[in-house]
Amino acid sequence: MTDAPPLGSTERLDDQAAMALALAQARLAPTHGDVPVGCVLVRDGQLLAARHNERELRQDPTAHAEILALRDAAATLGSWRLEGVTAVVTLEPCPMCAGALLASRLQRVVYAAPDPKAGALGTLYHLGADPRLHHELVVEPGLRAEEAAALLSQFFAARR
Numbered sequence: 001m002t003d004a005p006p007l008g009s010t011e012r013l014d015d016q017a018a019m020a021l022a023l024a025q026a027r028l029a030p031t032h033g034d035v036p037v038g039c040v041l042v043r044d045g046q047l048l049a050a051r052h053n054e055r056e057l058r059q060d061p062t063a064h065a066e067i068l069a070l071r072d073a074a075a076t077l078g079s080w081r082l083e084g085v086t087a088v089v090t091l092e093p094c095p096m097c098a099g100a101l102l103a104s105r106l107q108r109v110v111y112a113a114p115d116p117k118a119g120a121l122g123t124l125y126h127l128g129a130d131p132r133l134h135h136e137l138v139v140e141p142g143l144r145a146e147e148a149a150a151l152l153s154q155f156f157a158a159r160r
Helices: 015-032 065-077 095-103 145-159
Strands: 038-043 046-052 085-091 108-113 138-141
Touching: 015 038, 015 046, 015 065, 015 085, 015 108, 015 145, 038 065, 046 065, 065 085, 065 095, 085 145, 108 145
Parallel strands: 085 108, 108 138
Antiparallel strands: 038 046, 038 085
């Protein structure tokens, strides 16, 4: 984790500070060939988890930043119910991740860049606001979107 306060630290994170940590996590992903996406989970301003994509590293199709962070936070809290938790993510979650965020009973998602190819919290779908599902999420898009989009653009430009 880059520049993150240690778990259990009394340092309180607001959305801006949490997004800075998520962006720092995203910058780690390309070091092992993964798409630069980072996710930080926070409750009451306290850091619970900070992860980045590891699909290539682990050869695991589910090793998205959000899924890894959810697993870490559940282990830290000793519960799969992550009530009162905010996910701060550099890219709008895909359907798999949005579903996992919903299943965890997470309260809120703040994301940076929209995902026009797989965004499931407002761009292509909005699973967080579907009244047919058992839970709804507060979704706040656009925080530091340009910075997150630039990381993604640089990553994919280098691969072409």
